[in-house]
Every structure is written in structure tokens, then in C-alpha cells.
Amino acid sequence: MGKKGIFDVVVVGAGPAGAMAAKTAAENGLDVLLIERRTQIGIPVQCAEGTSEEGLRILKDVLGEEIDPHWIAKQIEGVEIITPDRTIVTVEGKGYILERRILDRDLAIRAVRAGAEIVKGKAVGLVRDKEADCMVVNVVSSEQNYFFPAKIVIGADGPESKIGEWAGIDTKLNLSDKIIGKQYLIYSPELEGLDRVRCFLGDRVAPGGGYAWIFPKGKNGTANVGIGMFKNKLKEYGIPVPDYFLDVFIARVFSKYQIIEKTAGKIPGAPPSDTIADNVVLAGDAAGFVNPITGGGLRTGMESGKIAAEVAVAAISKGDTSKQGLADYKRRISLAFGKDNEQLLIMRRFSQTLKDEDYDDLGHFLQGMHLSSETSSVTLIRKLLFSNPGITARFAAFKVKNKL
Ligand SMILES: Cc1cc2nc3c(=O)[nH]c(=O)nc-3n(C[C@H](O)[C@H](O)[C@H](O)COP(=O)(O)OP(=O)(O)OC[C@H]3O[C@@H](n4cnc5c(N)ncnc54)[C@H](O)[C@@H]3O)c2cc1C
Structure with missing residues (x-):
């Protein structure tokens, strides 16, 4: 904990996003607390554990180290x-099928090794202490109540984030x-x-x-x-x-x-109304950062956790942890994967209107083509949507109707 009894950063959730956020913030010299409600990190595995070669490369870059063979099942x-x-x-x-139960635990170990403290307990509330100009995370552990003050709270607590909701963000999804x-x-x-x-x-x-x-x-x-x-x-x-x-x-x-x-x-399947608030940043699933078509969120979770921590480091050093002081987060996410995700979200919402015959038509069109995982998902989906004049016209009408 910092000199005034305040953590620089409290991260809620020790999944891949939270562990990466805690690791990065601690490596940058901040006082970091990581809170996790599960008794065993990464268990139960709630993931199909798939990633592309590109996904694994990003994972390696984000981590800054070689991929441990134990993280790969096949x-x-x-x-x-x-x-x-x-x-x-x-x-x-x-592509690769990972071993999330090993990977998630190893990421949390890396956060602790970098200097983050870890507390096992459930965050049950978040309030602002105006006088101390910080946020206070209320945690319940073994029936005891704890209060952890922080300059910045990173909510990495999964879909429909409670941290986000308590910070005033509308996190409920349609x-x-x-x-x-x-x-x-x-x-x-x-x-x-x-x-x-x-x-x-x-x-x-x-x-x-x-x-x-x-x-x-x-x-x-x-x-x-x-x-x-x-x-x-x-x-x-x-x-x-x-x-x-x-x-x-x-x-x-x-x-x-x-x-x-x-x-x-x-x-x-979509992001919440916002991903930042005064003294609060959401990362990973909490910020809705999954590929809207595939539902894959490991890569974007880790990337966003790292970016959230880097933005927190900059905001603390500038002394401005307000929403405005954290605004660079959105710009950096947009550059990393946010723009792609926005386009994929429109395509995904349209795909929810497709019928079985449409999938078959698209399948017949693509069947003979050489497709490789090097084609980005945006390009691949575009190819699909523009392969059939009827579907192309319906996609255009869908965009007009939904003002997209
Ligand atoms: C069925 C399924 C299949 C999937 N398949 C894939 C796939 O093949 N490839 C892929 O890339 N992605 C896949 N995903 C998505 C991927 O699992 C997530 O995007 C990824 O785990 C997000 O990481 P995260 O750290 O944001 O959230 P999580 O991994 O969900 O971690 C959140 C953590 O926060 C903790 N927490 C929550 N609330 C609190 C609280 N109040 N106090 C303390 N701790 C709290 C939780 O216990 C958890 O450990 C799949 C998801 C599901 C459900």
C-alpha cells in the first residue's frame, strides 16, 4: 500500500485481463492490489480455449516473453x-487450444512476482471518498469486511461488470x-x-x-x-x-x-455504455472486449489489461485520474482492436437476422475458395457478406434501418 494508505491501483478480477493489468502496473513501480473471488484462479475454465496463431503472437508480445509450452494443449x-x-x-x-487453468494461474503469479499484492475475496461495493480523492473498494473475505482505497480501480471482473455499474456506467447488455x-x-x-x-x-x-x-x-x-x-x-x-x-x-x-x-x-456480445469513469477503467470482458463474431476474448482481455495499466500509470504521474485524464484509454483500445470490433459488431448483429438458406448460400460461395487464417476476420466476413447480391442488399438496408 502507498504512503498515505492508498493503493495506486486496485484491480478487481484475476482473469487474464486483471492479471495483465496488475503485472503491468506493478512493473511500472505502482502499489497494486489484485482482488479475486475464486478460491482457485482460472478454475472453473469458462472458455473453449481456442486462439489463432496471430492471437498467440499478440499474447507473447503483450506478455513480453516466450509462450510456455504448458499453456498449449494442442x-x-x-x-x-x-x-x-x-x-x-x-x-x-x-491455431492453438490452450490450457487456461495453467495459463490464468501463471499470469496471476507473474503479477505477484512483479510486486502486486493479492487478496482472495469478493468485491461487494465501490464508493468515492471525496475528501481523500480516491475510490474505496469494499471486499468481503471469510465473512470479514475490508476497505481498500485506490487512486484508480481497474474493473476486470467479467461481463456486466459490477465495478463499472458502481462507477455509474450502464453495464447491462441487451x-x-x-x-x-x-x-x-x-x-x-x-x-x-x-x-x-x-x-x-x-x-x-x-x-x-x-x-x-x-x-x-x-x-x-x-x-x-x-x-x-x-x-x-x-x-x-x-x-x-x-x-x-x-x-x-x-x-x-x-x-x-x-x-x-x-x-x-x-x-x-457488445461493449457497455462506457469503459472509463472518474478513477475507474474497465478491461477485458468487463469492457465487452471480445471479438463480436467468434466470442474470443483472451487476446483482447490481455491487451486491454496491459493498456489499462499503462494509462493508469500515466494518469497517476500527471496527477489527473479523472475520466478526462483516462481518456487516452479509448484511443489506444481503438487502435489496438476497437475499430475492428466495431465493424465486426455491425456484421454480427446483421448475421443474427440470417436464415439457414443464407448460411448455405454463403457456404456454397466460399467452399471452393482458398481461405487462410491469415485473412483477417473483418476481411473474411466482408467477403462473405458481399458474395451474394441478395445478402449484400439486405446488409445495406440493415445498416440504413439501424443508422449504422
Ligand atoms: C463458453 C465460453 C467459451 C469461450 N471460448 C473462448 C475461446 O475459445 N477463445 C477466447 O479467446 N475466448 C473465449 N471465451 C472468452 C474468454 O474466456 C474471455 O473473454 C476471457 O476469459 C476474458 O478474460 P477477463 O480477464 O476479462 O475475464 P474472466 O476470465 O472472466 O475473469 C474475471 C475474473 O474476475 C473475477 N471476479 C468477478 N467478479 C468479482 C468480484 N466481485 N470480486 C472479485 N473477483 C471477481 C472472476 O472470478 C474471474 O476470475 C469464451 C467464453 C465462454 C463463456
Whole structure:
């Protein structure tokens, strides 16, 4: 803790975003506290653990060190997108299935090694102490109440951030932007030898623009098999959770399998109303920083955590931790991935209006093309949308209607 009993930075949430924020702030000489409510960091794993080669390169750059082989469960050779009529579109290129339970813990260890203190407990409130000109994070741990004052609080507490809400940001997502993910780690002999990720589209699999995935993990016939569905669709079906769709999907695809683990989690399909407030910065899922199409948020979580800490360092050294003093955060996020995410969000919202026939048409168009993971997701989706004159016209009308 700092000289006046105030931390420079308190980070709430020791996921990849929070750990990177704490590590970076501590490396820059700040007094940092990292708060995590889970007893075991990274567990349960709420992630399909996939990343592209580009994603892994960014991860390495953000961390400033080589990738530890223990963080990688399996290298994959490409992605197969399967449309409702079973057309297979193949995107060639390396990717990786990670071991988040090891990676997340190692990132938190790096934060502590850099000098951050860690407290296991749940943040239950955030108030402003006007006199001391700081924020105070209220934490409950082992039934005890603690109050941690901080010049800057970094909210890395996941989707629909409470830290953001307590700082006055509207963090509630529309149901049509809220993705509910459900996933099983399964074993099936039919998975042995699979070295591509498979994504399944269409109303029979995940109605309303969702998708199901098979991410092969390890050499031993295991895979993360999951489904992501928009909350509005689940409500329409009167089914509160996507378990039903996942069970139907697995039973259709595999004739023999065993479920080893089950997990579930929310994916923010869009950012909240803001990502900064006076003395507060949101990072990772708390700031809605996931790829709006794939739902991948590991890379952007780590990048935003690092940027949040660097902006906090600059604001503290200038002595201006107000919202205005933190405004550089938005500029830097926009440059790093924010602009791409804005475009992908428009395309994703449009994709939620597509029908099975549209996916099939797009699949037929792309089937013969050489696609590689080097094509950026924005370019790939553009190719898709502009491949079919009917869909191009509907996309244009969608943008006009939604004033985009
Ligand atoms: C089913 C599913 C599949 C996914 N698949 C992929 C994928 O394949 N690839 C990919 O890149 N991304 C994927 N994602 C997204 C990815 O997991 C997240 O984007 C990433 O974990 C974000 O990191 P984070 O640090 O922002 O948040 P988190 O990893 O969610 O960490 C938030 C932390 O904050 C803690 N916390 C929350 N509230 C409090 C509180 N009040 N007090 C103290 N601690 C608190 C939590 O316990 C948690 O440890 C998937 C997500 C889901 C749900």
C-alpha cells in the first residue's frame, strides 16, 4: 500500500485481463492490489480455449516473453465451418487450444512476482471518498469486511461488470447482445486424430445466429464441445439455458461419447455504455472486449489489461485520474482492436437476422475458395457478406434501418 494508505491501483478480477493489468502496473513501480473471488484462479475454465496463431503472437508480445509450452494443449491445423446443409468451408492455418487453468494461474503469479499484492475475496461495493480523492473498494473475505482505497480501480471482473455499474456506467447488455455459452469436455473415440476446429451454424444447431463448436484438445480423443446462444433467442424458445441445444447437438454428432466436465459462462456480445469513469477503467470482458463474431476474448482481455495499466500509470504521474485524464484509454483500445470490433459488431448483429438458406448460400460461395487464417476476420466476413447480391442488399438496408 502507498504512503498515505492508498493503493495506486486496485484491480478487481484475476482473469487474464486483471492479471495483465496488475503485472503491468506493478512493473511500472505502482502499489497494486489484485482482488479475486475464486478460491482457485482460472478454475472453473469458462472458455473453449481456442486462439489463432496471430492471437498467440499478440499474447507473447503483450506478455513480453516466450509462450510456455504448458499453456498449449494442442496445435490445430485449421477451422471447418459447417452450414445447415452440411457444406464445409475450410479455413487453413495454424491455431492453438490452450490450457487456461495453467495459463490464468501463471499470469496471476507473474503479477505477484512483479510486486502486486493479492487478496482472495469478493468485491461487494465501490464508493468515492471525496475528501481523500480516491475510490474505496469494499471486499468481503471469510465473512470479514475490508476497505481498500485506490487512486484508480481497474474493473476486470467479467461481463456486466459490477465495478463499472458502481462507477455509474450502464453495464447491462441487451438480451440480443448477451451470449450464453455452455460447454462440455467430452471424450469420444471419434475425436481421435481430429486436428481442426469445427463450427456449426444454423437454426437446428443454435437458433438466432449462435453456433456450436468442437475444439479438439490433446491427442487423446478429448474436445471442448460447446454452444453459444443469444439470450433473446433462449427467451423466445422459453428455454432459460442452452443445455438442451447442446445435448441435442452432441447426440447428433457423436455416436459414442462421455462427458467429463461441464462449464458455462456469459460472453459479452457488445461493449457497455462506457469503459472509463472518474478513477475507474474497465478491461477485458468487463469492457465487452471480445471479438463480436467468434466470442474470443483472451487476446483482447490481455491487451486491454496491459493498456489499462499503462494509462493508469500515466494518469497517476500527471496527477489527473479523472475520466478526462483516462481518456487516452479509448484511443489506444481503438487502435489496438476497437475499430475492428466495431465493424465486426455491425456484421454480427446483421448475421443474427440470417436464415439457414443464407448460411448455405454463403457456404456454397466460399467452399471452393482458398481461405487462410491469415485473412483477417473483418476481411473474411466482408467477403462473405458481399458474395451474394441478395445478402449484400439486405446488409445495406440493415445498416440504413439501424443508422449504422
Ligand atoms: C463458453 C465460453 C467459451 C469461450 N471460448 C473462448 C475461446 O475459445 N477463445 C477466447 O479467446 N475466448 C473465449 N471465451 C472468452 C474468454 O474466456 C474471455 O473473454 C476471457 O476469459 C476474458 O478474460 P477477463 O480477464 O476479462 O475475464 P474472466 O476470465 O472472466 O475473469 C474475471 C475474473 O474476475 C473475477 N471476479 C468477478 N467478479 C468479482 C468480484 N466481485 N470480486 C472479485 N473477483 C471477481 C472472476 O472470478 C474471474 O476470475 C469464451 C467464453 C465462454 C463463456
